Amino acid sequence: MIVVTAIFLIVIMGVTDRRAPVGFAPISIGLALTLTHLISIPITTTSVNPAGSTGVALFAETAAWSQLWLFWVAPIVGGTIGALIYKTLLEKN
Numbered sequence: 899m900i901v902v903t904a905i906f907l908i909v910i911m912g913v914t915d916r917r918a919p920v921g922f923a924p925i926s927i928g929l930a931l932t933l934t935h936l937i938s939i940p941i942t943t944t945s946v947n948p949a950g951s952t953g954v955a956l957f958a959e960t961a962a963w964s965q966l967w968l969f970w971v972a973p974i975v976g977g978t979i980g981a982l983i984y985k986t987l988l989e990k991n
């Protein structure tokens with residue numbers, strides 16, 4: 899989940915960069931989000947929206963509550979890693 903989130907954020911930052919062609923950001927982000935779901939749901943039953951995971955965990959009568967922290971921490975860590983990679987390696991001033 900961390901790696902997928904990092905890659906997703908790199909895509910978002912790349913297609914919204916001022917040097918990127920105008921008008922293609924929505925389709926690129928949508929396709930990247932679709933790919934994120936297609937790759938990560940079968941592996942980790944991921945949720946790209948931590949708030950949605952929290953809502954489900956509150957009402958589930960399973961061990962979901964004890965695993966909820968990962969659905970918040972992994973996207974934060976992945977987003978931070980993705981931002982650092984983009985800022986240090988891919989962004990040109």
